[in-house]
Amino acid sequence: MKRSQFNKNRNIFPLKIEEFEKILKSEFPSNPDLSISIYEKQNKKVIVFYIAYQVEGDKVEEFLLEPLLDEKLEWTNQSILNNIPLGSGKTVEKLNDILKKLLIGGVFIYIEGENTVVEYLISKKEKRALQQSETESVVLGPKIGFTESMVTNLNIIRWTIRSKDLVLEKYMIGEREPREVRLIYLKSVANKTDINTFRQRLEELEIDVVDDSSVLLQYLEDSSLTIFPQFLTTELPDRFSYDINRGRIGVLVENSPTALIAPTTFFSFFESTEDLYMRWNVGSFLRLLRFISFFLSTVFTPLYVAAVTFHYEIIPTPLLINLGESRAAVPFPPILEALFLELMIELLRESGARLPTKIGQTIGIVGGVVVGTAAVQAGITSNVLIIFVALSALASFTAPNYLMGTTARVIRFPLIILGGLLGLVGLIYGVSFLIIHLLRLTSLGRPYLSPLYPIVWEDFNKVFFRLPASYQNKRFKSYRPKDLIRYRKEKSTKKKDIDE
Structure with missing residues (x-):
């Protein structure tokens, strides 16, 4: 039977065993791991096929082939399903379904003359042991991470x-x-x-x-x-x-x-489960610190570039003198100086992330110190800018979510360019554009800046700060849950002495 003579999405059975074997080999012409075995008993033929490395071989031998080849077993689909001690057995009739299940550990039995094929899912799954998450570090609370299984x-x-x-x-x-x-x-x-x-x-x-x-x-x-x-x-x-x-x-x-x-929401990326495990006032402080850090990470270096390039008058005089001495030997304008340092920081960060752990830590620390010191001594950059860039880099690390931390790193570059070309006006234009853009964003149809826009006062104590646990009796109103109440506040705050 040629491949063009049958439809994979329709029942092509019954078939002769030899014809079915040809079809299987034509579908997997370059797969030497496709195991096909043909057995014969009492003038009946049966074919068993599977991909060897996708199934548990010992389980196939012990629980499927041994009962199947027992002389007392009658070769019918129903008899096989009733007598083979595997709970995942069922019948399939479409060739397309058979081919798909083969690739994920399916073992199939076809009895010549039957209208369907018996399928057992005996997949062999390799998985790593449970371990601590690599991308999200926590001090308090559970540290176990998801796996690939x-x-x-x-x-x-x-x-x-x-x-x-x-x-x-x-x-x-x-x-x-x-x-x-x-x-x-x-x-x-x-x-x-x-x-x-x-x-x-x-x-x-x-x-x-x-x-x-x-x-x-x-x-x-x-x-x-x-x-x-x-x-x-x-x-x-x-x-x-x-x-x-x-x-x-x-x-x-x-x-x-x-x-x-x-x-x-935008603010969800600054939440951490550690906030729940700490005292409410400490958790509130750390959450506010993350918001401030994100803002500083994006505008700190652009603000320096704008001030040094166009707005000397906003810099205090003592600092301006030190800044002038520091920049006296630097031949580049502040915008190029800042872009060079930011690019150097990103190169060090990326190389440290791609190298093995021990080498990566060495590159990050030693490389930053050595290159920074050499850049100042060579007159490529100033000491003051290195402090600004280092603070911006540290601030971007405070975001618990890696994606939002990366976002802060990327948007810093266009803001530096705007600050270097247009001064504070350009920086304000850039920040305003970002705010307008955030106001227009949605997540699954919900406003991205909720509860700040639209304002939902009830959610402020869950997003920007935390109150004591006894006052956190409601879920986020912004998400419009079916059940807004988590627990009754009156009962949670009621305290009794042991003799009451």
Whole structure:
């Protein structure tokens, strides 16, 4: 039978064993790991086929082939399903389904003359052990991170969120290489509109393959042109469960250790679960510090360039004298000087991230000191600018989310150019453009700057600062959850002595 004579999406059975074997070999012409075995008993033929490295070989031998070749077993589909001690057995009839399942660890049994094929999923999955997250460091709280195994990640989530309302919807995304995607939320809390929006975007997605969850989010975001991330990414199960319990929706992708969370706001990227584990006043201080650091990281160096180039009058006289002495031997204008130093910092940061851990730390520390000192002695830059650039770089590290920290690093460059060409006017234009852009952004249809715009006063104590735990009895009103109340405030604040 030629390939053009059958439709993969229709039932092509019954077939002769020899014909079916030719079809399989024609579909995998260059795959020596395709195992095909033909057995005969009582004038009946059966073919067993699978891809060797995709299945657990010992399990196939012990629990499938031994019972199948037992003389007492009658070769019919129903008899095989009843007598082979594997719980994942079912029948399939479309060739396309068979070919797809072969690639993910399917073992198939076809009895000559039957209208369907028996399938068992005995996939062999390699996975790394649970370990601490590499991209998100925490001092307090759980430190375990997600892995590339969907089974492991779902197990962690089930242990973390022990609720009967937890929903884990399954989707297979990818035309050429289908990959499992899970949509996770609490049905009694999450907003129905957000759930339907997420579902629609997943169901309408038509791509060849989902390389990673970070790639998937680029297809699901509201705007693909902005530099600001609209979905939160995390490798920490406790951060994931924190957001799910408060009405957000999560996504997990097979073979990816990174989870997606939406809807999010600009301020979500500065939250950390550590804020919950600390005293409320300390957590509030650290959160405000992160907001201030992001602002300083983006405008500190551009402000220096604008002031030194056009606005000497705003610099205090004692500092202006020191600045003049420091810049006396520098032949370049402030804009080129700042761009050179910022580029050097980015090169050191990127090289340190790509090198092995021990070497990368050496490059970051020693390289920064040596190159910075040499640049000053060579008259390429001034001491004062090195301090400004170093403070900007340190401030960008305070963002708990790597994507938002990277965003701060990138937008600093156009602001330096605007400050160097137009002074404070250019810097104000640049900042105003960013604010207008943020006002127009949405995440899953929700305003990106909420609760600041539109103003939701009730959420201020959850975003910009924290109150004591007994006052955090409501979920984020901005996300419009089904159930706004987390617990009754009257009961949580009531205290009794032991003799009452």
